[in-house]
Amino acid sequence: MKLKKIMSMLMIAILTLGLLAACASGETGGSDSGKDGIVIGAAMPVFDDKWLSYLYDGIKEYDEAHDDVEVNMVDAKNDAGKQFSQVETFIVQQVDAILINPVETDAVGPMVDAANEAGIPVVVVNRMPDEETMEKIYAYVGSESVEAGTIQMEKVTELLGGKGNIGIMNGTLGQESVVNRTKGNKDVLEKNPDMKLVREQTADYQRSQGMTVMENWIQAGDEFDAIVANNDEMAIGAIMALEAAGKRGDIIIAGIDGTIDALEYVKDGKLNVTAFQDAYGQGKGAIETAIKAVKGEKLESNFINIPFELVTQENVDEYIAKWEK
Template identity: 85%
Template sequence: MKTKKIIGLLSITFLMLGLLAACGSDQTSGSKSGEKSIVVGAAMPVFDDKWLSYLYDGIKEYDSEHDNVKVKMVDAKNDAGKQFSQVETFIVQQVDVILINPVETDAVGPMVDAANEADIPVVIVNRMPDEEVMKKIYAYVGSESIEAGTIQMEKVVELLGGKGNVAILNGTLGQESVVNRTKGNKDVLKKNPDMKLVREQTGDYQRSLGMTVMENWIQAGDEIDAIVANNDEMAIGAIMALEEANKRGDIIVAGIDGTIDALEYVKQGKLNISAFQDAYGQGKGAIEAAIKAVNGEKLDNNFINIPFELVTQDNVDEYIKKWEK
């Protein structure tokens, strides 16, 4: 009996050692040179978003092309509390770097603090945090939201000859992009006294909600000369509502992001303006910055800017080519 017990204990010991060895080999799996894989925890706001899907592609493609990089990407389903829990899980898992596209920029501070306490570097992409958080992260990769709102509204003013009624469709409230894109819009309006803001409401960055808000504005009977949306999806929703009500007429509709759907609308003359934001480039830039953080590389500036570019029917073809792979 004693012999059997000893054999049993030895068997369990060897099994445990085998599991540990397997775990160790898993850390280097996929790495041709045998070095330890860099594990990136990517906390994303929502998977069900057309524009963000291109940003995710930039991250995923880099991941697939580098054997020593493993990306764990999670969906917060637009819930800031859930995103915080996901970041905490990454910390417990001891990932090498955390990449965050915040659900709400106001809520990202505690996530960064928790990662800092665990000595895990943080890269934020697309939605810029405040100055205090910027001091605590390795890098922010994205575009100047205020620039997008500025060039968008300047073109609207030009198209209307400096006079008209404007309605603004806001994205998801609480996000930096909404605050600053809208600020860019309103700063331009202040410089043009014959331009009047008559309506402003959130469409939560969604096409369906943009359509619903536009339907309500049509029913209210307001005279609107331009719809200026914080993103293309809401702009397309507004166009759909206008067309369905036979109210499209000469109303100017402007979006932001330059998604492939929006560019087709621009090409057809349905969407007058978009401001191209390179989603794929932001995703790729963010994962590249994350790897630099793990490798201890120093940056001259932790704001990696990818500029917005105005898109009209005159130049839309060059932006459509950017999405062709």
């Protein structure tokens, strides 16, 4: 805890020096676009992510529909240090609010502290920070990750009749969603002693890595009744590896997010379960909340929940329709 506070203070000091330097050189000020009105700085983790692209659409479409709002969205390329520098730039530019989807939830605290020092409200979206940071932000907009892992594994348990060997694929280690989706999985397993966790490994939320991990498990001779992945992309990778090896059989595959690709896999009977996370709704809700922050509106709670919804072949058409515009 002491080390964390020291690091926070160092990062704030660096930001303060940056602000002083900018002021001395006359480089502070609003957006360079010349658009009047509210300016929001949006620090996003990576643009090259299918599910997150829907979240970005929710933000962009709000921006395009409101002439009095400008969103400056930047790509951290999954680099927490780069994201910190981008937040620093937003502070120097004196944006009206900062919207952050953290590369690493453990690294967002110092960014929030620095923005607060500058009097700029912060909204965090999709990846929930720790309790200490939650107390310092205007709001968090997202879904409850434990809920996703819980309903996902409960359905898998039901499909297996409460008995079977399970492999869990983790997303990018260090992210809140990974910790809590997996916690939801394991909480269900603890209540079902005939459900055995035989393998657990990260596949970094990527389809290609999910395929590689599954190939390694197959080569090791492991026997599975279900593969439960922290997201759909890894689940699809597992399906591809199993099919290529001729071992798909009756293995239950479960993902999370409900991307359009995953929903098509559910419709075709290849992906058995996913938990729909409304990416577009999170993006839209986040930018709307940032505007409320700028206007000084009071919230009843600073946790704005966008609930997960269980998807199977029986109800998948309803969710496919959500992506059709």
